[in-house]
Amino acid sequence: MEQISKTRIIPVAVIDRVEDAVPLAKTLREAGINIIEVTFRTEAAADAIRAIREAFPDMLVGAGTLLDIYQVEEASSAGAKFGVSPGINRAVVEKAHSLEMPFVPGVMTPSDVEKGLSLGLKLLKFFPAEPAGGVGMLKALAGPYKHTGVRFVPLGGVNADNAGAYLELPVVAAIGGSWFVDAKRVAAGDWKRIAELSSRAAAIGRGE
Helix, strand or coil: CHHHHHHCEEEEECCCCHHHHHHHHHHHHHCCCCEEEEECCCCCHHHHHHHHHHHCCCCEEEEECCCCHHHHHHHHHHCCCEEECCCCCHHHHHHHHHCCCCEECEECCHHHHHHHHHCCCCEEEECCCCCCCHHHHHHHHHHHHHHHCCEEEECCCCCCCCHHHHHCCCCECCEEECCCCCHHHHHHCCHHHHHHHHHHHHHHHCCC
C-alpha cells in the first residue's frame, strides 16, 4: 500500500495473451512505473501475473476485477500482491484477508465507505469515478470521513486531462487508469506509444 501511495499511478491492464505480459511490464518499468494491476477479465490473467512476477520479482503486481472468492484464491496463487474489485463484497474481502492479500474494493457512496471502514479497510477504490461525481464527489466524501484516515484510488473515466485534479486532493492516494495501457495497443504490441503515454502518466504521478 505504501508503494501504491508513492507511485500514485496504477496501470489497469487487460491482457489477452500471456506473451504480451512481460513486454508490457518492461515498458512500464522503463517509463518509471513499477506497479501494474492485471484485470481478471481474460483467461490469460493468472498466467500473465505469473509471467510478470517471474520476470520482475520486485514489481508490485495486483489483480483486478476480483468478483468472487475463487478468483481471489487464483490471483493469490498466481502471485498477486494485492487485489482490487469494482464493488465491495464482504466474502471477497474476508477471503483476501485470510490469504494476507491487501485488498482495495470499489466504493461509490457514503454507505459503501462505511462498509469498507467496518471491514478494517483504509484504502478504497472510488469507482466509477467520473460518472459518480468525480473530484466534486471526493471532496464531499472527504469531509465526514477525513478523520478516519481513509484514502481513495479513483478509477473510471480518469485520464491524462483530469488525473492531476484528482491527485491534488489530499484524500486521493493514487489514481488508476488504462488510457496509457490501452488493451488494443497492448494486443498490437505498440510498445513505443505505450512507453510515451506511460512516461507522461508517470510524470503526472510525480506532479510534473
